[in-house]
Amino acid sequence: MQHAFKLGEAEHNLALSRAREAYCLHVGDRRVPIDLKTSPDGRTWLTLGTRHVEVVIATRGDEVFVHLDGEAHALRYWHPLERLAAQAGGGANDLIRAPMPGSIVSVNVKAGDTVAKGQTLLVMESMKMETTLVAPRDGAVAAVQFEKGQTFERDAILLKLEAAAGEGA
Known part of the structure; x- marks a missing residue:
């Protein structure tokens, strides 16, 4: 590979x-x-x-x-998704990264969903504290990398956004 x-x-x-x-x-x-x-x-x-x-x-x-x-x-x-986003002209806000290691408590969106800036994407837990991650901009969910209960390391890409259908990036 x-x-x-x-x-x-x-x-x-x-x-x-x-x-x-x-x-x-x-x-x-x-x-x-x-x-x-x-x-x-x-x-x-x-x-x-x-x-x-x-x-x-x-x-x-x-x-x-x-x-x-x-x-x-x-x-x-x-990461291959990060690389593809850079090659496709995606912005830094297109990759939702884990601010710390933890696990997924809930996923509020799925690939293909249209989201608005500030909308809750997922909730994670780290050291018994829950953190809500929200959309940094309007767009569409391109990929959700983790499911409820899965664990991840700091800086892991949790979710990727893209322009919504009919929008420019």
Whole structure:
């Protein structure tokens, strides 16, 4: 399966597959064995092909920060819906993201529904607190990613909006 990652402002299309002892990263026609392990002393080691280097890794949502060879890199997984919205000229308000990890309490809309700015889209719960997420603009629901009871991480795309039929974006 192809995945898109952003490293800085550059987009990279990669595929990842299982190999006998680790994984393989597919970049174009190249196939690179890859592995990431933490040693007993707590250090993290990245193996890329025959290269074995120490790395420091921190995560925040879909962002991964990697310190490698004296340089820090920010890597962000680009969700296919987010990528399609950007390619189609969708705005930031088209993606309703989770402000924190949690679970869905109720979903008030379904794909195809027309919504008005301020209308309740769904209710989520996090740390025993309910949060109501509302439509940031008028539009139509393109996709609902989670159902009642499902859990998600911070920054997960919960719902996607698009222009309502007959409207411009």
